[in-house]
Amino acid sequence: MKLTFLGCGDGFSVEQGHNSAIVTFADTNLCIDFPESNHVSLHQMGMKLNEVEHIFVTHLHEDHVNGLQKLALFHRVYPGKAKPKLYVPAGLRDDLWQILRHGLELTTRGKRVFEDYFDVECVEDAFEIAGVRFELIRTQHVPEMLSYGLLCKPYFYFSGDTRLDETYINKVAGEVETIFHECHMQDDQLPSHTSLEELLPLPEAIQEKMLLMHYVDDYVRAEARDPFHGRHKLRLAEPLRGYDWQNGGDESR
Ligand SMILES: [Zn+2]
Ligand SMILES: [Zn+2]
16 A cells, blocks of 8 residues: 655645645555646646546645645546546535536536536545545534544554544554654644644654654755754655555655
């Protein structure tokens, strides 16, 4: 199993893609979120949009879903092996179609519904692809907004957008090899996200498992990354870099 970041950026990133990753395993793939910037990143990886087979949506902020309309249209015009399968937390299904339908419902060949574009599976707690189980973990992003992380034991926990849930992170650290956690890397505190200040008191053994994502563009550059890596156990995830568990958690391009 390998996870490659299509972007590690926050909602305003322009120098890297918005936060999203593609997990490849058992001859298939799963994208976690699908921002518009994925189109460029997948192209850079030599992949076409119609090769995306599964997508999971963590929440409905536009930097996580604003590439889905183009993905849907591309699959209709250039069909892949099958319609992309979309795993949507059950409570988000109708709102997601409301976001997408303005560009997808009316076509020259008549009216279309959500299921014409995607094989939609509403998920309550977990879903399975090729025998691999992915569990939804409710996160603490914006009060009352439904938002989820994704747990794939024993490989990884992917936090999605969230404030730090220290109790959960302490627990899940014993169940996975790698924690992909969001961290905005800005000096000020953002009430819906996690700051570096909050992560630094975590036990070193947990920090060593962590790769930070959803950060400001400043940290795409080596001038900011290298000193950070020199000072901390925490590491920054890198766009288009793969994290491969079959090779003992090695990072590869
Ligand atoms: Zn975001
Ligand atoms: Zn968000």
